[in-house]
Amino acid sequence: MTWKGLNSIMSIILIIGGIGYAVNLNQSASQALIFSSSGVGPAYFPNILAGLLVILSVMTLVKNFRDNSPNNIEKITTHNAGYILITIALMVAFLASWQFLGYFYLNVFVLLTILMTLYRIEFGFKNSLLVGITTSVFTTGFLYGLFGQILALTF
Amino acid sequence: MEILFNDLTNLFTLTNLLCILLGTVVGMVFGALPGLGTVIAVALLLPVTFTLPPLAGILMLLATYQAGEYGGSISAILLGVPGTPQAAATVLDGYPMAQNDSPGKALSYSLVSSSIGGIFGGLVLIFVSVPLAKFALNFGSPEYFLLGVIGLMAVGLLSGTDKIKSSIAVVLGLIAGTVGIDSLTGVSRATFNQPELMDGVNLVAFLVGMFAISELFMMISKGLNNKYVADRSTLKTGLTWKEVKGIAKSTTIGSLIGAGTGILPGIGGGASCWFAYAVVSKTSKNPEAFGKGSPEGIAAPESSNNASAGGALVPFLALGIPGSAAIAIIMGAFIMHGIQPGPNVFTAERDLVYGIFYGFILTTIAMYLIGRLLTPMFSRVLVVPNSFLISIVLVLCLIGIYASKGAFFDLWLALGIGILFYILKRLNYPVSSVIIAYVLAPIIEENFRRSLTLSNGNYEVFFSSVYAIALVLMIVAALAASVYADFKKRRHQPS
Numbered sequence: 001m002t003w004k005g006l007n008s009i010m011s012i013i014l015i016i017g018g019i020g021y022a023v024n025l026n027q028s029a030s031q032a033l034i035f036s037s038s039g040v041g042p043a044y045f046p047n048i049l050a051g052l053l054v055i056l057s058v059m060t061l062v063k064n065f066r067d068n069s070p071n072n073i074e075k076i077t078t079h080n081a082g083y084i085l086i087t088i089a090l091m092v093a094f095l096a097s098w099q100f101l102g103y104f105y106l107n108v109f110v111l112l113t114i115l116m117t118l119y120r121i122e123f124g125f126k127n128s129l130l131v132g133i134t135t136s137v138f139t140t141g142f143l144y145g146l147f148g149q150i151l152a153l154t155f
Numbered sequence: 156m157e158i159l160f161n162d163l164t165n166l167f168t169l170t171n172l173l174c175i176l177l178g179t180v181v182g183m184v185f186g187a188l189p190g191l192g193t194v195i196a197v198a199l200l201l202p203v204t205f206t207l208p209p210l211a212g213i214l215m216l217l218a219t220y221q222a223g224e225y226g227g228s229i230s231a232i233l234l235g236v237p238g239t240p241q242a243a244a245t246v247l248d249g250y251p252m253a254q255n256d257s258p259g260k261a262l263s264y265s266l267v268s269s270s271i272g273g274i275f276g277g278l279v280l281i282f283v284s285v286p287l288a289k290f291a292l293n294f295g296s297p298e299y300f301l302l303g304v305i306g307l308m309a310v311g312l313l314s315g316t317d318k319i320k321s322s323i324a325v326v327l328g329l330i331a332g333t334v335g336i337d338s339l340t341g342v343s344r345a346t347f348n349q350p351e352l353m354d355g356v357n358l359v360a361f362l363v364g365m366f367a368i369s370e371l372f373m374m375i376s377k378g379l380n381n382k383y384v385a386d387r388s389t390l391k392t393g394l395t396w397k398e399v400k401g402i403a404k405s406t407t408i409g410s411l412i413g414a415g416t417g418i419l420p421g422i423g424g425g426a427s428c429w430f431a432y433a434v435v436s437k438t439s440k441n442p443e444a445f446g447k448g449s450p451e452g453i454a455a456p457e458s459s460n461n462a463s464a465g466g467a468l469v470p471f472l473a474l475g476i477p478g479s480a481a482i483a484i485i486m487g488a489f490i491m492h493g494i495q496p497g498p499n500v501f502t503a504e505r506d507l508v509y510g511i512f513y514g515f516i517l518t519t520i521a522m523y524l525i526g527r528l529l530t531p532m533f534s535r536v537l538v539v540p541n542s543f544l545i546s547i548v549l550v551l552c553l554i555g556i557y558a559s560k561g562a563f564f565d566l567w568l569a570l571g572i573g574i575l576f577y578i579l580k581r582l583n584y585p586v587s588s589v590i591i592a593y594v595l596a597p598i599i600e601e602n603f604r605r606s607l608t609l610s611n612g613n614y615e616v617f618f619s620s621v622y623a624i625a626l627v628l629m630i631v632a633a634l635a636a637s638v639y640a641d642f643k644k645r646r647h648q649p650s
Contacts, residue, residue, distance in 0.1 A: 003582075006578070006581075007582055014323065014327075021330060024347055025345045040604050040608055040612060041342075042337035042339065042340045042344055045600045045603055045604060046344060046345065050330070052322075053326045053327070053330065056319055056323045057323060059319050063319065076581075078581075079376045079377070080375050080376050080378070081376070083375050083379065084372050084376060084577075087371075087372070087375060087545075087549075088570070088574065091549070091553075091570055092570070094553075095553075095563065095566050095567060099563045099566075108550055112547070115546040115549070116543065119379045119380070119541075119545065119546065120379070120380065120540075120542050122380065123380075135543065139547055139550070143550070143554070147558075153558055155557065
């Protein structure tokens with residue numbers, strides 16, 4: 001995808017977001033006018049913001065559409081894009097596991113081990129796994145000592 | 156003069172001193188690590204302030220902010236990679252001095268000038284805030300609304316090159332600030348039927364997602380196992396009296412510029428350090444040494460960025476207008492403790508305000524002492540590869556978010572915000588504008604609606620006093636200057 005494409009998609013998302021916000025706002029704050037003696041109810045200011053967001057996003061969309069400079073039509077390159085996606089997937093798995101199964105510290109240990117092994121995979125799997133496990137044990141232990149024992153936080 | 160004779164026993168408590176110590180260490184470490192920086196450090200420590208008394212929590216964040224400004228220079232000097240944007244100008248002379256002469260000497264110039272700048276910023280804070288707050292007591296709702304707009308315009312117009320994207324960032328922050336139960340009527344707004352959003356978007360989730368999680372994705376794309384190599388053999392810090400005298404002029408100029416620009420919302424340390432560097436290099440007796448390891452070239456930007464930290468607290472405390480992302484997060488700590496910065500805080504929370512005044516100077520002293528003792532140790536963190544940092548900071552982010560409210564919803568929200576803002580950062584949307592707008596949203600909206608309600612919807616209320624007219628003229632002038640600058644830039648661009 002090019003920068004132009006991503007810019008356009010983001011503008012469209014913002015336009016949809018602005019409209020969705022306004023719709024939800026006017027539903028949830030439909031009693032707005034009851035509370036206002038001068039027409040300035042709880043939805044008044046947010047409606048202005050929603051309008052501004054849509055207008056500004058349309059302006060960006062049009063500006064971007066007309067911009068054919070080499071920078072804008074260049075293809076997007078994201079170094080380590082795979083690692084970013086895997087990190088997001090691991091975060092989703094971690095949060096789901098923590099929320100539905102519990103065992104926070106076990107989840108932390110597993111997440112740290114996988115992340116460090118993965119991030120250091122260029123040094124070889126065995127080496128990375130060993131370093132990952134060792135670091136995770138110490139880090140999880142430190143977090144347990146600090147948050148679980150000293151600050152007495154329950155996760 | 157009452158400010159000079161204030162009881163400081165509240166300041167020197169063990170909790171406050173320990174918080175300053177913790178904040179200084181965290182700030183220095185995060186400031187030194189390229190990619191992390193001061194804002195992330197302050198955001199990560201924000202949940203910790205929940206459990207602390209207001210003064211201790213705020214001093215911890217201020218100590219982090221101050222120490223982060225110096226910490227940024229550690230990597231700038233040792234590696235040639237600025238740890239924070241505010242340390243970018245320090246690279247020009249700090250790195251050559253470290254290479255050609257002594258890294259310890261370069262760090263000493265940075266530490267001494269940062270400390271002098273910090274003290275200067277603290278004095279400006281003490282002596283300018285009170286008169287400004289007294290003056291601001293003349294303001295009513297229309298003036299506060301207009302002040303908020305000026306704050307937004309300053310960050311919106313100055314923080315990004317693309318004015319439309321900057322404006323979108325500001326509007327996004329304002330929208331996020333309006334979610335939840337309306338404080339004036341009790342009506343819920345844009346909560347999408349999520350009970351977790353009734354109290355608004357969780358500040359910690361919003362901040363950590365926007366600054367920390369998105370930045371971690373950025374760090375992954377910059378490289379996971381970059382290993383920095385730094386010469387740590389001669390890192391002992393210390394200057395002779397003669398050497399300190401040699402940077403007196405540049406430190407004074409840097410401090411003046413830093414404090415002055417810090418007071419203006421939206422400019423902050425990033426711009427002031429370049430401004431200070433330019434002025435000092437032009438007025439120096441030895442201009443040819445700049446860029447080759449000149450002590451003055453280190454002292455000017457370093458004193459400037461620490462002085463700007465004190466300057467930035469002036470409009471924040473006196474008017475309730477945060478001038479930078481880090482100050483906006485510190486404002487979050489005030490709000491979480493139910494304190495609204497602004498002129499009334501000087502009477503309602505007198506001990507707190509005076510504690511902050513003198514505590515800010517104390518944070519600078521802590522920065523100097525810890526910097527003297529532990530700079531060689533902090534320089535060691537530079538060799539920790541991103542693969543370790545990212546994994547550990549990620550887990551700390553999640554713990555911080557959960558600890559703030561104990562809601563899983565906030566964790567999912569932060570992840571979503573992190574992904575969204577990673578993309579927005581890549582598309583050059585200035586994200587610091589979002590957080591400033593977010594914390595200003597309640598002030599702007601409440602005063603806007605109160606003004607219109609009192610005037611029965613008549614917009615002339617915004618021109619009803621001399622102060623209001625002056626503020627409107629300032630807004631018009633800023634807009635005109637921005638449009639003119641854009642026009643001039645386009646004319647000079649090759650077609």
